[in-house]
Amino acid sequence: MARIKPQALLQQSKKKKAPRSISIPTIALYSVVTVVMVFFLFATYRHWSQRSIIQTEEGTSNFQVEEDFSDSKKTDIPRYAVFNTSKGLITVELFKEGSPEVVDEFIDACQKGHFKGMLFQRVVKHFVIQGGDSDNHAVIEDWTSREKHYNQLEKRLKHEAFMLGTSNTKHEKEGFDIFITTAPIPDLNAKLNVFGRVIKGEDIVQEIEEVDTDEHYRPKSRIGIIDVTLKQKI
Template structure:
């Protein structure tokens, strides 16, 4: 029996211990599994990312629609009233936020033509001018009595001149009256529902204030409102 040389034995031992080569099919299988896992993870990430974006856009869209709707409702309400008087134009900014019910009533009266041809019934210099069919004698008498004792009036006045208001009494049909102050009036809240302010035409108000009146503060010559125009912007 032939003896195996030591070198041959050593080589055979190395061949047995050496790892086997991985087959091509196994490599392909692992590659396919890896690609599938990567694709699945990417698809999942993309799905949730797009869903988050869509939800955000829908929320933003709803918010914008609500804002647009709110702005549309706000824009439907006139913000200004232009009084065309026999002396000239008086532009008033309406205080919808502060006196919503009174402004709505005033707008309704304008749309019905209530103020067309309305006369200024009383003009109290350095106090108010009044337009309307109702007498409101108590209001005028109270303020004119204060006028006679103007030096004793409280100095801390609550309102400025050129404010637009109407009497605090409940308005009967066809009885919406208006007052425009020509000086600061103490305790105005107790007498008037203020719902606007003259922003243009103060000189016209002062011109009306200077007309001659009788002992009851009624203008001796006819002076009044030709019409009132409502506007959303000026």
């Protein structure tokens, strides 16, 4: 029997101990399995996350719909009117509870575009500014005729400045005129139907009040209302 040489034995031992190499198809298979598992876990996580968000949004949406439905009757009537004038914006809070018929008439006039292009035809410093299509200024003449006596009247005023009102006369023929007071007027109830209060833009009212006028309190330059926007809230 022939003897095996030591060098050949060493080479055979190395061959037996050497690790077996992993084939390329096996590596590809493991990679595919790993990718599939990762994709499945990600898809599962995304599905449950979106479901949780949708349930939360549905609950919130249902609550908002119910709340909006319960408050729908309260928001039917606009609570504010924004006068866009040639001098700037004047925001008025409407007194629906105190003057429901006048407010309804005012809202109807706004929706018909009655105030678009309306001029302020009378401006009396420390009293009122008047806007309207009519040239009837009986209220203005009555107030100004007693201008010198106002300082002697009692201080128990019924109304403050920056109140919005309209004349007591019917508006079918002359249209809906408006007055914004620029000072407290003791007998305002007898002259106007007050249906609102300026809550923003008092400086614009005062700027209009300071324009130059003729002897009949008519502004020498054209100042008017561009349009009126009705709002539920501001």
